[in-house]
Amino acid sequence: MEPIVLVGGGLASARAAEALRDEGYDGDLVVVTAEPHHPYERPPLSKDFLRAESERDVVFPLAADWYDTHGVEVRTATLAVGLDAADHLLTLADGGTLAYSRCLLATGSSPRPLDAPGTDLAGxxxxxxxxxxxxxxxxxxxxxxxxxxxxxxxxxxxxxxxxxxxxxxxxxxxxxxxxxxxxxxxxxxxxxxxxxxxxxxxxxxxxxxxxxxxxxxxxxxxxxxxxxxxxxxxxxxxxxxGIGATPNVGLAEAAGLDLRPAGQGGGIAVDGTLRTSHPDVFAAGDVASIPSPHYGRPLRVEHWAAANDSGIHAARAMLGADAPYDSLPFFYSDQYELGMEYLGWVEAGRGYDDVVVSGSVRKRELVAFWVRDGRVLAGMAVNVWDQVDRIKKLILTGRDVPREELENFTA
Missing domain, CATH: 3.50.50.60 (FAD/NAD(P)-binding domain)
Structure with missing residues (x-):
C-alpha cells in the first residue's frame, strides 16, 4: 500500500503525524515540507523566540528524533508543485513524484505582500x-x-x-x-x-x-x-x-479541488471530516475552510489551535473516523504584561449588537463578550485565567444570557 503523505511543515502536519501513530497506523508515512526544518509551530516567532528569550527547540512540537523512532520519513527542502488526485500522485520540484494512498494538504498561508515600491530594499x-x-x-x-x-x-x-x-x-x-x-x-x-x-x-x-x-x-x-x-x-x-496572509491553495486549485470563495474566507473546501472534494485528499490548518456546526457557515482560522486540532482530526478521519470537526476557534496573544485568550467567532463590527464587559478595562483584567440577540458568540479573557471552559459553555448553550449574568462573570 502506498504511504500516507502529509504536505506542509507546520503544526498541522506534526499533529497529524503524531495522531496517526497514536491511533495505530503502522504503514509508511511521509512528511513533505518546502522548508529546511522539521515541522514547527509559529506563535513563538513573534514573541519569546524573536527576543532570544527561548531556545530554538521551543518552536518544534515534536523532538527531532521522534520522527525516526516512529518511522516517519521527513523530506525537508522538498517543494510539492503538483497534485494529481485521480492518480494519487504528488509531483515535486526536482521532477520526482510521490505516490500516496491518502494525502493531507497542510500547506498553510503566505504573508500578503505590500503593494508599494521599495519592498525589495535591505532592511x-x-x-x-x-x-x-x-x-x-x-x-x-x-x-x-x-x-x-x-x-x-x-x-x-x-x-x-x-x-x-x-x-x-x-x-x-x-x-x-x-x-x-x-x-x-x-x-x-x-x-x-x-x-x-x-x-x-x-x-x-x-x-x-x-x-x-x-x-x-x-x-x-x-x-x-x-x-x-x-x-x-x-x-x-x-x-x-504584517498586513495579513493568504492561504496556499495552489496545489488544490491545480488538482481541481473545490475552493471557498473569498467572501467566505477562501481556502480549500472540506466537509466535517476535513475531506476535500476528492475522497482521499484532506486539508487542515490555515488552508482548510471547515464547516462550523455552531455558526452555520464555513470558517478558515489562521491560529495555533486550529492547526493543532484540525491536524489531529484529519489524521483520525484518514483512518476512517467520521465525527464532524466541531472545535470553536481559539487564539491567544501575549504583549508586554497583557495576556489574552479568545474563544468563538464573530464578524467584528457587523455580526454583533453588544459587547458586555465583566471586570476592569482600566486595570486590563476582564472578560469581554460579543453578543447578538442575547446570545454569546465569542469571549475574550484579558489577564484573567482559566475561563475558557466557562466561556465555551456560554457559547455552546446558545441561550439568551442576561446582561447582568455576563457583567458578574468574573465576580
Missing part, C-alpha cells in the same frame, strides 16, 4: 517562517545592543502588534502604521481595540491610525523610511510588513 522584513524570524531577530538584537534602532511596523493586526511589543521590549523606537481607527479594530471591533492601543501607547510605541504605506524609501539600497498616503514619512532602519 524590509516579513515574518512567517522560522528563517524569517532568525533574520529579524538578529537585526533587532543587534540594534538593541547598539542602543539604537527605528522600527516601522506596517500593519496593526496580531503579528504587527506582537512584533512591535517585542521590538519595544528590546528598547527599539517603534512606530505602528495601521489602516484601522485602532489596532485590531478589524478583529475585535472598536470597543475592545482601544485596550491594545492604550497598552502600546503606554509603552512608548507611536501609533499612526487610518493610514497606508505608499512607498518605502531607501538610500544605498537600504530602507530609511516609509512614505504614507498623506505624503508624510516615518524614518525607519527596519520595516516589518
Amino acid at each position: 524590509v522584513h516579513y515574518l512567517r517562517t522560522l528563517d524569517d524570524a532568525d533574520r529579524l531577530s538578529r537585526v533587532i538584537l543587534d540594534c538593541s545592543l547598539e542602543g539604537a534602532g527605528r522600527v516601522a511596523v506596517v500593519g496593526d493586526g496580531w503579528i504587527g502588534l506582537e512584533v512591535a511589543a517585542s521590538a519595544r521590549t528590546l528598547g527599539l523606537d517603534v512606530t505602528v502604521l495601521g489602516r484601522n481607527k485602532a489596532p485590531l479594530a478589524g478583529v475585535l471591533g472598536p470597543e475592545m481595540a482601544e485596550i491594545f492601543a492604550d497598552l502600546h501607547a503606554e509603552h512608548g510605541t507611536r501609533l499612526i491610525r487610518e493610514t497606508s504605506a505608499v512607498r518605502l524609501t531607501g538610500s544605498e539600497s537600504r530602507v530609511v523610511g516609509v512614505e504614507l498616503d498623506d505624503a508624510t514619512e516615518v524614518d525607519a532602519d527596519i520595516v516589518v510588513i
